[in-house]
């Protein structure tokens with residue numbers, strides 16, 4: 001019996017799904033034991049390596065998540081909110097660590113993860129990269145050090161396929177800024193101004209989303225005061241940074257107590 005954890009990747013044909021499959025198969029610390037796609041997808045029943053245009057990997061794409069999860073110790077899931085909720089219940093049933101990269105989940109959907117987290121480890125983060133999670137810590141510190149003379153704006157840019165805004169990362173950064181200031185983000189959030197908006201309200205945290213081409217992910221946190229500006233910036237140029245973080249989370253979660261965790265826990269930041 002091998003102690004190398006078996007991993008299932010959901011959303012196998014997606015931008016992140018394919019990157020995750022490469023990352024897991026290149027790793028000597030994990031084994032790819034299953035890949036899941038939605039019912040009706042033309043990859044179902046094919047060897048995933050062949051479907052990706054390369055050599056066979058000996059793993060067939062399935063639309064039966066529970067059957068796949070039953071063979072695994074962790075599920076890495078970068079799909080869509082409804083799918084992620086379904087996978088959370090099934091991963092808990094199979095006692096798999098569930099690493100959730102999916103963004104765009106509503107507060108209600110996030111709350112609905114709680115029953116699953118009583119039985120299994122869930123690691124969820126809107127961004128799995130080391131750099132962004134460091135930026136989150138820096139944002140909290142800078143916001144705590146500055147008063148409301150500094151207007152905070154979070155500006156993010158992504159590829160034209162992205163379906164949710166603001167990005168999960170932008171929300172993490174906004175939450176960090178609000179936490180640094182000791183306030184509730186929901187009360188100060190100002191998203192995507194348009195029209196005669198009136199002057200900026202002191203203390204608000206603004207969000208702006210750019211969508212275009214193949215931008216992997218760019219985030220600025222702007223602190224603007226009369227006479228000076230500070231910009232904290234992260235630029236992602238390769239999705240491998242997210243996949244590496246997700247695999248790290250899947251390995252970190254082995255043997256941990258059931259509950260909800262994030263990348264700050266995984267990275268020890």
Ligand SMILES: NC(=O)C1=CN([C@@H]2O[C@H](COP(=O)(O)OP(=O)(O)OC[C@H]3O[C@@H](n4cnc5c(N)ncnc54)[C@H](O)[C@@H]3O)[C@@H](O)[C@H]2O)C=CC1
Nearest residue numbers: 011014015016037038078079083101102103126127128242
């Ligand atoms: N947390 C992080 O570090 C990162 C998060 N993301 C998030 O990951 C998610 C996916 O991003 P992309 O890969 O760019 O999207 P994508 O659209 O390329 O891939 C999503 C995949 O999920 C599949 N899917 C949807 N419903 C499914 C179901 N019920 N069962 C199985 N598969 C299902 C789709 O068929 C598709 O292949 C988004 O929410 C994105 O914001 C993306 C990059 C980094």
Ligand SMILES: O=C(O)C1=N[C@H](C(=O)O)C[C@H](O)C1
Nearest residue numbers: 103126127162167168169217
């Ligand atoms: O959809 C993406 O591509 C990304 N989504 C995440 C987000 O919403 O912040 C992380 C990364 O920026 C890429």
